[in-house]
Structures are given as C-alpha cells and as structure tokens.
Amino acid sequence: MSLEYNRYLSQTAKELQPSGIRKFFDLAASMEGVISLGVGEPDFVTPWSIREAAILSIEQGFTSYTANPGMLELRQEITSYLGTRFGVKYDPTNQVIVTIGASQAIDLAFRAILNQGDEVLIVEPAFVSYAPLVSIAGGTPIAVATSPVNGFKVTAAQIEAAITENTKAILLCSPNNPTGSTLTKDELLEISKVLKKHDLLVVSDEIYAELTYDESFTSMASIEGMYERTILINGFSKGFAMTGWRLGFLAAPKEFVEVMLKIFQYTTMCAPNMLQHGAIEALRNTYHEVESMRNSYRRRRNFVVQALNQMGLDCHTPGGAFYVFPSIRATGLSSEQFAEELLMQEKVAVVPGHVFGESGEGYIRCSYATSMPQLQEALKRIQRFIESRGVNPKKDTVECHTPS
Amino acid sequence: MRLSSEEIEILKIIEENHKISVETIASMALCSEETVNQTIEKLEQAKIIMSYPTLIDWSKVEGHENVVAMIDVKVTPKRGVGFDEVAGRISRFSEVSSLYLMSGAYDLSITVEGKTMNQIATFVSEKLSTIENVVSTTTHFMLKKYKHDGVIFSSDNEDKDRRMVVTP
Ligand SMILES: Cc1ncc(COP(=O)(O)O)c(C=O)c1O
Numbered sequence: 001m002s003l004e005y006n007r008y009l010s011q012t013a014k015e016l017q018p019s020g021i022r023k024f025f026d027l028a029a030s031m032e033g034v035i036s037l038g039v040g041e042p043d044f045v046t047p048w049s050i051r052e053a054a055i056l057s058i059e060q061g062f063t064s065y066t067a068n069p070g071m072l073e074l075r076q077e078i079t080s081y082l083g084t085r086f087g088v089k090y091d092p093t094n095q096v097i098v099t100i101g102a103s104q105a106i107d108l109a110f111r112a113i114l115n116q117g118d119e120v121l122i123v124e125p126a127f128v129s130y131a132p133l134v135s136i137a138g139g140t141p142i143a144v145a146t147s148p149v150n151g152f153k154v155t156a157a158q159i160e161a162a163i164t165e166n167t168k169a170i171l172l173c174s175p176n177n178p179t180g181s182t183l184t185k186d187e188l189l190e191i192s193k194v195l196k197k198h199d200l201l202v203v204s205d206e207i208y209a210e211l212t213y214d215e216s217f218t219s220m221a222s223i224e225g226m227y228e229r230t231i232l233i234n235g236f237s238k239g240f241a242m243t244g245w246r247l248g249f250l251a252a253p254k255e256f257v258e259v260m261l262k263i264f265q266y267t268t269m270c271a272p273n274m275l276q277h278g279a280i281e282a283l284r285n286t287y288h289e290v291e292s293m294r295n296s297y298r299r300r301r302n303f304v305v306q307a308l309n310q311m312g313l314d315c316h317t318p319g320g321a322f323y324v325f326p327s328i329r330a331t332g333l334s335s336e337q338f339a340e341e342l343l344m345q346e347k348v349a350v351v352p353g354h355v356f357g358e359s360g361e362g363y364i365r366c367s368y369a370t371s372m373p374q375l376q377e378a379l380k381r382i383q384r385f386i387e388s389r390g391v392n393p394k395k396d397t398v399e400c401h402t403p404s
Numbered sequence: 405m406r407l408s409s410e411e412i413e414i415l416k417i418i419e420e421n422h423k424i425s426v427e428t429i430a431s432m433a434l435c436s437e438e439t440v441n442q443t444i445e446k447l448e449q450a451k452i453i454m455s456y457p458t459l460i461d462w463s464k465v466e467g468h469e470n471v472v473a474m475i476d477v478k479v480t481p482k483r484g485v486g487f488d489e490v491a492g493r494i495s496r497f498s499e500v501s502s503l504y505l506m507s508g509a510y511d512l513s514i515t516v517e518g519k520t521m522n523q524i525a526t527f528v529s530e531k532l533s534t535i536e537n538v539v540s541t542t543t544h545f546m547l548k549k550y551k552h553d554g555v556i557f558s559s560d561n562e563d564k565d566r567r568m569v570v571t572p
Contacts, residue, residue: 025570038570128572177572243571299417299432306431349569372421376428 012135019128020355024339028349035378037366038349040177042241042322046278047289050240053281057274066270069261070098070249074276077283078249082234086209086219088227094254097264098271098279102207102235102248103129106171108260109203109231109250110137118168120203123154124357125325127177127205131357139168145359148327151316152179156190160198169201172220175208178356178365179325180301180318185218192223202230207248210239210290212320213298221251231256238321239290240282245275297322300368300375308366311383312391322369325353329362331389339364345388346381405450410435414443415453422456461557463549470517472501472546473524475532476510478539487511490537499527510542521545 006014028034045051069075075092082088090096099105106129110120114137122130124143131141144162146152159170172191174183183191195202204220221230235248250260301318308315308326315326328338335352342348353360368375383393407415413433417424426444430437447453462468479490487505491512495503502515514532518524524543533541549557 019572021570021572025568028569034569036565036567036569039567040571041567043565043567295416296420299413302434303428303431351570372424372428 012138016132016135021128021351024349024351024355027340028343031343031347034343034347034349035370035374035381036349037368037370037375037378038351039367039369040323041243041369042238042293043369043371044241044293046240046242046245047282047286049285050242050278050282054274054278057277062273062277064273066273066276068265068270069096069257070271071273071276071280074098074280074283077280078251081283082219082232082251086206086217086222088219088221088232088251090251091254095257096249096251097257097261098276099235099248099250099264100268100271101237101246102205102233104264104268105233105235105248105250106130106203106205107133107136108263109233109252109256110134110139111263112256112259113169113201113203113231114139115168117166119164119166120168121159121162121170122357123170123172123176125152125176125178125353125360125363126171126357127173128355130171130173134171140166142167143357143359145357146179146181147359148314148316148325148363151318152176152181152325153183153187154191155187156194159191160194163194163198163200167198167200169203170195171203171205173205173207175212175318175320177208177321178323178351178353178360180321180323181316182212182215182319182321183218184215185223188218188220188223192220192226195229196225200229202226203233204230205233207233207235208238208321209234211294211297211322213294213301214319217320228253236279236282239294240286241293242278242282245278247271247275247279297368300370300372303372304366304368304375304379307379308382311379311386311393313382313386322367324366324368325360325363326366327362328364330391331386333389335361335364342382342385346385348378348381348385405452407447407452410439411443411447414440415447418444418453459553459555461549463557470519471521471524472549473516473518473528474544474546475514475516475528476542476544477512477514477532478510478541479512480537480539481511482537490535493535494532497527497531499524499531 075096078096079090079092082090110133116138118139119142120134120139121144122141124145134141142162144154144158146154202220206219209217221227221232231250231252233250236242304324305315305317312330313326313328315324318324328335331338335354339350339352351365353363414429417429417432426437426440429440462470481487482489491503494500499516499518500514501517504513506513516524516527528541528543
C-alpha cells in the first residue's frame with residue numbers, strides 16, 4: 001500500500017506550475033542532431049584565467065567555509081565593480097551577499113520582503129522563476145504584460161495601472177529574458193517616479209548588465225531616490241560565462257541585507273570557497289574577455305534579427321541579453337505548435353513564448369549564444385520551415401538599419 | 405592608417421572567420437554589402453588584410469607531418485642597413501615561414517618548415533650559415549604544437565558544446 005502522498009505535501013509547493021522549459025527540454029533532449037537556439041546561457045566556456053584561479057585555490061587547500069556573505073575580498077571586488085561600472089556605492093562589510101546564482105538572490109529578496117498577500121508586479125514575458133519564487137515566499141505575482149509595439153518595454157503608465165494597495169514591489173529585469181528589451185536611463189527615470197509615488201520596492205535583476213549593445217547600461221539603484229528602495233541582483237553567469245558555477249550576488253541597503261543574510265545563513269551558510277576565488281579573478285582581470293564576448297553577441301544579434309525579419313518573422317531589435325523574440329503569428333501556429341513542429345521537422349530547438357507568461361504567446365525565444373555557422377544553419381532551417389507553412393519572405397527589407 | 409569603427413568591425417568579423425559571406429558580414433556589422441566590399445578591397449590594397457590563411461593541423465594528416473624548427477641566428481649588422489639586408493635575404497627562402505628581429509641573446513628568430521629533419525639540416529648548413537654576416541645558428545626542432553596563432557591544437561575539444569539543449 002502506498003501512502004496518500006498528496007496529504008503530506010505543501011499546498012504552495014503542489015500548486016506550483018512545472019516550468020514549460022522543462023517540458024521542451026525533455027522533448028529536444030531525446031532527439032539526435034538538434035541545433036539548439038533554446039539555451040539561456042553563453043556558448044563560451046568560462047575564461048581560462050578564472051578556471052585557473054579556482055583550480056589553484058583547490059590546490060592551495062581553500063576547502064573550508066567562508067564568511068556567510070562571502071569572502072570579504074570578493075565582496076570588496078563586487079562593490080568596486082558596481083561602483084566603477086554602474087556608479088552605485090555599497091559597503092562591502094554589510095551590504096553585499098554572494099549567493100548561489102542570481103536565482104538564489106531573487107529568492108532571498110522575496111523571502112525577506114514579502115508577507116502573505118503582498119503583491120509583486122512581474123513584467124511579462126518574464127524569466128520563468130520569478131512568479132513561482134514570489135508564490136513560495138507567500139506573495140502573489142501580478143503580471144504586467146508588455147508587447148512588441150514598444151519593443152516589450154514596460155512603461156510607467158502600465159505599472160501604475162497594475163498597482164493596488166497590496167502591491168509591495170516590482171521585479172524589473174533589464175536587459176530582459178526572454179525579450180532582450182533594455183530600458184534606457186530616461187525610461188527608468190519615468191518608472192522610478194511611479195515607484196516612489198506609490199512607495200514600492202524594486203527587485204532589480206541586472207544579470208545581463210554586461211550584455212547591452214547599443215546604450216550603456218543604467219542600474220536602477222543609480223537613479224535618484226531609488227537606491228534606498230532597490231535590491232540589486234547580479235552575478236557571474238551571463239556576462240562572465242559562468243552559469244555552471246552557480247555564483248551570483250545581491251546588494252541593497254543594509255537593513256534588507258541583514259534580514260536576507262539571516263535566511264541565507266540557515267539555508268546555505270556560504271557560497272563555495274574555491275569558486276569565490278574564481279569570481280575574484282573574474283572581476284579583477286577578465287574585463288577584456290567580457291568585452292570580446294559582448295562584441296561577438298552584438299554582431300550575431302544583428303545578423304539574426306535581420307535574417308528573421310527578411311524571412312517574414314517580425315522581430316524587434318533587442319538592446320541586450322542574447323535572445324530575440326520574434327513573432328510567429330504569420331504562420332498561424334501557436335507558439336507551442338511552432339516550436340514542436342520546428343523541432344520535429346527541422347531539428348531546431350527554440351522555446352515557445354508562452355512559457356514566459358501569457359503575453360509571450362505568439363512568439364518564440366531564440367538564443368543567439370551559438371556559433372555563427374550553427375546560427376546560419378539554424379536560420380536556413382527555420383526559413384525552410386516557415387516557407388513550408390506558406391509565409392512569404394519580405395523582399396524589400398532595408399539593407400541598412402540602425403538598432404532602435 | 406586610421407580606420408573607422410565600421411571598418412574595424414568588418415576586420416574583426418573576417419578575422420574570426422573569413423568564409424562568412426559578404427551579405428552576412430553586412431548584416432552583422434549593420435552596413436551595406438557595398439560598404440563591405442569596398443572596405444575589404446581598400447584594406448587588401450593597404451595590406452592591412454595581408455592574406456586569408458587557413459590554419460591546418462598537418463600533424464593529423466598521414467604522410468604530411470611537416471617538421472618545424474625554430475632557429476636563433478646571430479648576425480653582424482651591416483653599416484647603413486643594419487639587420488634589414490640580411491633579414492630580407494633570409495626571408496626569401498621558401499623554407500622560412502616566419503622571421504623576426506629580436507632583442508636579447510640573438511638577433512633573428514626564424515621558423516623553418518620542411519618535409520624531413522634532414523631537409524631542414526641541409527637548409528641550415530648549406531643556405532643559412534653560409535650567408536655573409538651570419539655568425540652562428542642554434543636550431544630547435546619543434547616536437548609538438550599546442551597552440552598556434554591563438555588557436556589551441558588539441559584533440560580534447562574545448563569547443564564541444566556541453567550545454568543542455570534547452571535551459572532557462
Ligand atoms: C533574467 C534572469 N535572471 C536570473 C537568472 C539566473 O541566473 P543564475 O545562473 O545566476 O542563477 C537567469 C538565467 O537564465 C535569467 O535569465
């Protein structure tokens with residue numbers, strides 16, 4: 001006799017939706033010879049000097065716990081990085097925690113600020129973890145839908161319209177996963193006015209800060225009056241090509257950090273010692289490599305956006321991250337059908353847009369963190385696929401265009 | 405020569421892979437195909453684009469495993485022309501694949517390629533050492549190539565994509 005397991009499980013946990021990404025992974029992983037545009041991570045291997053620093057630290061015997069919020073040396077590098085790159089000043093002794101990926105930093109932020117019934121605005125299409133993490137922390141995620149009309153950017157007015165008396169915070173992610181949309185300083189300023197007016201907090205996911213292509217990146221915490229109400233999330237995964245290292249960090253006013261650190265002490269103790277040595281090297285000495293990866297992504301972005309538009313899939317030019325989010329409406333297929341049939345027919349994996357929220361329906365996420373030869377082949381196959389669906393390529397696409 | 409940022413962008417793209425089509429380069433650099441063609445032609449003429457070599461790991465091709473040696477050469481510089489004259493003479497030999505003037509214990513560093521060790525030995529003893537002003541030569545045979553021109557030569561492929569097919 002098996003147990004009546006349902007009876008034992010947490011209601012909140014049971015009600016969580018499995019990620020749509022997972023389903024697609026299972027489908028694609030079972031096939032051979034797939035070109036994947038479905039990956040949310042760099043195609044570069046972590047720069048060698050970072051790997052070398054971690055190896056050396058193991059050789060030297062750095063195998064113990066570190067201070068809870070991370071090695072002071074690393075926190076100092078992080079604060080000086082945030083200061084020089086984005087103009088935001090934090091105190092390494094009490095304003096920074098080194099976490100297990102940006103993922104854990106987001107979790108800590110929600111756990112620290114949410115009470116039962118608090119609402120968090122989530123700009124959709126959104127990274128798959130946000131809404132579940134709000135729910136786990138006892139809050140209620142409220143979607144704010146964006147559209148390609150203005151490049152999937154959320155406006156101050158859209159935010160204001162979604163605010164209720166229960167709204168506690170907003171999760172902002174710029175550059176965004178999956179749309180790549182990137183808010184300019186002026187747009188952040190407009191948004192900040194609404195947030196101040198309604199006394200809201202911001203959990204600002206800046207994990208793609210190093211991957212902006214047309215304008216320099218502005219951190220929400222650097223906008224006047226926002227520092228006090230911002231929990232800044234960042235990490236090494238994307239910009240430094242260190243996804244598998246599971247290292248991220250957060251920075252915030254010390255009153256927030258104190259509470260997050262309590263949770264972190266009990267759940268995690270500290271991030272792995274030897275990996276923190278790698279992260280120090282990353283911040284100290286690999287800036288030229290980050291820059292060269294960024295340049296490579298930017299060129300691939302230009303190519304992919306143009307190729308998709310030319311074949312008849314409308315695609316805005318995203319300002320950052322390594323995703324494009326073209327509309328597949330012209331094919332008459334749902335995004336799930338599109339992704340499944342493309343995979344079966346042409347062996348190209350993309351992620352259907354609806355897994356990032358309802359407003360993602362009608363779009364697919366294609367990652368261009370893949371080598372140029374692979375991208376070229378994948379786009380050829382996508383073109384063949386949509387031609388078989390009767391979509392006409394645009395013959396009159398303009399040769400020269402500047403990114404919006 | 406001062407280049408525009410667009411010209412540098414085009415150079416970076418073809419430096420990475422010169423087989424990319426003009427159309428694709430144009431879309432990557434956000435310029436017209438005409439600009440790409442004109443830029444490439446201009447930079448070829450200015451000898452900024454020197455050639456389009458293909459890096460081949462001959463050691464993997466049976467019967468084509470070249471022998472490579474690096475030779476340190478001391479020379480007596482000539483009045484007026486310094487090292488240039490003797491360097492110019494040496495660089496014309498087809499066996500010589502690179503030649504640099506160095507600071508330090510010797511003057512010229514030469515890379516020589518040949519089919520056999522014997523062929524290289526003959527080149528050194530009969531051609532190189534007999535050149536006037538060449539005072540001495542030290543020949544180092546290369547045993548294994550690990551990295552060349554920024555490319556890592558290895559069978560253990562770091563280029564292998566180890567990512568899962570779909571990730572968040
Ligand atoms: C927007 C966004 N935030 C956070 C993460 C998680 O990053 P990490 O690997 O540092 O946990 C991702 C990864 O895909 C992401 O896209």
